[in-house]
Amino acid sequence: xxxxxxxKGQKWEQKCQRTINSGQLYFSKGDLQTKNxxxxxxxxxxxxxxxxTKMIKKIWDEALDANKLPAIVIGIKDENCVWKLKVSIxxxxx
Numbered sequence: 001x002x003x004x005x006x007x008k009g010q011k012w013e014q015k016c017q018r019t020i021n022s023g024q025l026y027f028s029k030g031d032l033q034t035k036n037x038x039x040x041x042x043x044x045x046x047x048x049x050x051x052x053t054k055m056i057k058k059i060w061d062e063a064l065d066a067n068k069l070p071a072i073v074i075g076i077k078d079e080n081c082v083w084k085l086k087v088s089i090x091x092x093x094x
Contacts (some may be wrong), residue, residue, distance in 0.1 A: 039072065044076055051074075056070075072085075
């Protein structure tokens with residue numbers, strides 16, 4: 001049985017035009033792909049969402065493999081609305 005939060009996350013992915021199997025297939029990485037981007041979709045009803053370097057590296061590598069740019073779309077729900085954050089990712093090499 002799926003957890004309630006997982007179902008809400010999957011519903012959010014569908015709103016973000018989810019790809020087949022949400023990145024489970026070797027040719028379809030990320031939750032959403034556009035002409036230029038591989039996008040990871042995340043959702044929470046908590047007060048915030050933590051973006052980890054592990055997540056950033058994962059979406060970066062998937063986008064690189066697809067010859068596209070990486071991005072993350074985060075939905076954060078509060079009492080009155082859902083905030084939609086679009087995060088682009090850039091890497092600075094030192």
